Amino acid sequence: MGIKRWDPVECCLYSVAKQNHSDHCHAVGLEASNYLHGPVTVSEFMEASFPGWKAPSISDKQLAKYSTLLDEIVPHRTEACGLSEKSMYEPIMKSFGAICKKQAMPLRFHICANERLPDEPEFGYRAAPDLSILSRDTPEGHWSRSLAFIEVKPMEKDDPLFHHTPGKDLDLKDSHVNVWNQIQSYAASSYRAVPRCFLLAIGIFGDTARFFRWDRSSHIVSHAFRYKTHPAPLIKFLVGLSRYAGGGVDQTLSSGIVLRQEQDLVEHHFARALDKHLLPPYESIHPGRSLIDDSTRLEVKYNGGVDVYVTLGPPIFCSRSIFGRGTRVWLARMVGCPIDKEDADYVVIKDSWRERALWTEGDAYNAIHGDSNVFGVARILCDYDVVTDLNDKIHRTSGAHLNGVIDSWGLPRHDEPAFTDLVHHRCILLSVGIPLWRFSSTRILMEAIRDGIIGHRNMCDRGVLHRDISINNVMISADASKESNAKGFIIDPEYAVLLDSPSSDDDLCDLTGTFQFTSVARFFAGHGVKHAQWHDLESFFWVTVNVVLKHTDCSMLIDGIRVSGPVAVHLIFTDAPSTRKSFIETHAYTLNVAGNAPLTKCIHVLAGLVSTHYPSKPQEETTRQNAINNVNGMLSFMKERPPPEEIERMEKIMIEDNMKRSFSLLTHDRVISTIQ
Known part of the structure; x- marks a missing residue:
């Protein structure tokens, strides 16, 4: 595994192809199992979920009253399918609501088990959990926009981790796989609906419960506990949810557009961007929401100050994966410019979670551009970490904390840490692009790819290798005149390598990229084989083939x-x-x-x-024999025959040279001239 946590399951979640609901549940369930930490004790879970926060004490008398309320949560038996959890919903909502009222927690609970999608099949994975937990002042809306969710099953043995042994690989029984996948699919939907720093959930399985927590680097699960006889953990969880870090929702991306002037700005420029084909027509993902509802007001740090921007609707790209970078991208406009100033630029705001050990995206762009803009590479305004405090536990994932916990166990260390230390990051781009699959003609498509390849060549000339060419990282220029007449450009260089850096040799051996577009050779090469320029050029080829086949x-x-x-x-x-x-x-x-x-x-x-980089065995053998024949021809003209080791060296050099000339034809100039 390279520095990018590469996984074919994870990468399929970034695909632009639409998955059906069942396939998506399988994919997110398998992905989550790769990031699982636990089950851990309830106290360890609380510390990881609410670090530095101390829950208020609760008297034994009060706990006894809560136990009485929770005793009402019982399943009922049906003739058709035995025990059913449906009778548990109302008592959960009533008892949890009473506890929150007594503890002054501004939470409310909503039963959403019956909120099925119009096209949802009668059997199989459900598209909504059993209950959602919302802030008391939050208006009714789709369950995925809530703070947390609750999944309910009638019996303890319905718990997907009922048979799991901590410390061993997750190996679920068939009866538990569906429950696990369902819970993970609810988490994925929650992450896509609302920008989050972390997400919490409760699983209730008969008389036992356990807690779930997700962030971009890990999935932590607590031990199961008997919530009726020992309700203290449940109450502390609810208090923490209501009082710590906004329940995990990203507070820096939670400001609505409330000023009439800013609403007019959004509506005017959304219509303008639509006319310019910069945005698709607005469609409400969730019933009852509008363009203004799905737009966001946010502050951007720039030049020591703060500028205010409004996004023009919802994200134009949103990662389907819970884990990893979690990229969200908006087209935005700065507040303060006259609404009718048509020549004012839009910007692209990218929100993601970067690996703390790597250089920032801004560092990469600065290494590429230097003091002047480079043709075929996106232009950047600024980038910054959302918080600069290294001790922050909200905008930094639990990866570092969990790695420290694992190190304390004294087990043999692996080459790489178990979890990635991710930091919340924002990047503001001046270059506005249109996705490749929205090309208006195949000529424009190929010109954009060609100029992206020229941009890649320019990067390489400046000693930077991209290593992550994919369908989402090559864009059609919205306005070529602002891109030095480049019809297309490349973006997302955060996994690029500075070739003259001390660590470049090790970095180039790491496997990075999006699975569908990564050079085939990288999967069959040994660990010591370095990522080369032609590997990225092959990725451009796969991007081209993918778009052409689909569109x-x-x-x-x-x-x-x-x-x-x-x-x-x-x-x-x-x-x-x-x-x-x-x-x-x-x-x-x-x-x-x-x-x-x-x-x-x-x-x-x-x-x-x-x-030419995948020659057949007969071709290789013929080329090899021709090289040896050439060496023998050279030896026949020498007065003295060199020692055997010198002859072997000459043959090796000749073979490598012949291989390059015969096969390695994938170069920038050849690819560019072919497209041209």
Whole structure:
């Protein structure tokens, strides 16, 4: 595993292809199992969830009263399916509500088990948890916008971790997999609906309960406890939820647009951006919400001061994964400019969680641009960590804390820490781009990719290698005149490597990138093989193929059957790199874009360039033998035959040179000229 926590399951969550609900539940469930820490004791869970916060004491008399209330939570038996949890919902809402009222907690509870989607199947994964926990003053809305959720099952053995042994790999029984996946899917929906620093949940399984916590680096689960006879942990959890860090919701991204002047600004510039094809038409994800509801007012740190921006609607990109960078991207406009000043620039605001050990995105852009802008690479206004206090526990994930806990166990240390230390970060870009798949013509698509490749070459010329070329990191320029006439540009260089840095050799050996677009060779290479320029160029090829297959009228032959582009995508871009290698070797030359011979030929030629890095065994052997023959020819002209070790060295140099000249044809200039 490289510095980027690379995982085919995680990377599939970033795919632009829409997954059905069942597939998404499976994906997030599997991903969460890779980030699990625990079960831990309830006290350890509380310390990790509410660090430095001390819960108020509760008298034994009061605890006894709460136990009496909680005793009302019992399942009922049905003839059809045995015990059912539905009878538990009302008593949970009533007893929890009474506890919150007594403890002066501004929380309320809502039953959302019956809030099914119109197209949700009758059986299978549900799209809503059983109950949600909201702030008392929060208006009614979709459950995913709540502070936390509660999942209820009628029996203790329904707990997905009922048979799990702490310290061992998670190996769930079939009956528990669905419950685990369901809980994780609720967490993923909650993260997508609202910007969060962390998320909390309660699982109630008959007479036992356990707590769940997610942040971008880990998933912590507590031991189960008997909440009816020992309600203190439950009460402390609810108090912490109501009083610590806004319940995990990111308070720096929670300001609505309330001033009429700012609402007019959003509406005016959203319409303008829509006309310029910078944004898709607004669609409310959740019933009852409007463009203004889904826009955000936020403060941006710049030049020692603070500027106020408003986002033009909801994010234009939002990570589907709970873990990792958790990127959200908005198109925004600064408050203060006259509303009719049409030539004022928009900006792109990127909110993410960066690895603290790496350089910041701003550092990477500064290394690329220096004192002048580089053609084909996005321009940056500024970037900053949301908080600068290294002791902050809200805008920094639990990764460092958990790694310290694991180190204290005295177990043999691994090469890499178990969890990544992530810091909340923001980057403001001046370059406004349009996603590749929203191209208005294939000419514009290929020009954007070409200029992105030129930008990549310019980066390399300045000693910086990107290492994360993907479909989301190459953009069509919204206004080429502001990008030095570049029709496209590349973004997201935070995993780039400065080639002359002391750690570059080690960094280049790490496997990074988005799975579907990472060079096939990187999966089959040994650990000591370094990431090279051509690996990124191959990623540009996979980006091109992916967009063309999904968004043009095209088809290709696979196993003698002609299939459409969208079908071919699912057969080529699988979690097995060998399917993409097979595409290069066999299928690429059968691809045909209807009515577009130039684009068809371009892809065929690009596939040929990529294939030079994957020669067949006979080709390799012929090239190797030709190199040896050349050396023998040179030896015949020498008066004295060199020693065997010198001959071996000469053969090695000749073989490497012949291999490069015969096969390694994937270069910036060749790719650019092919597209041109």
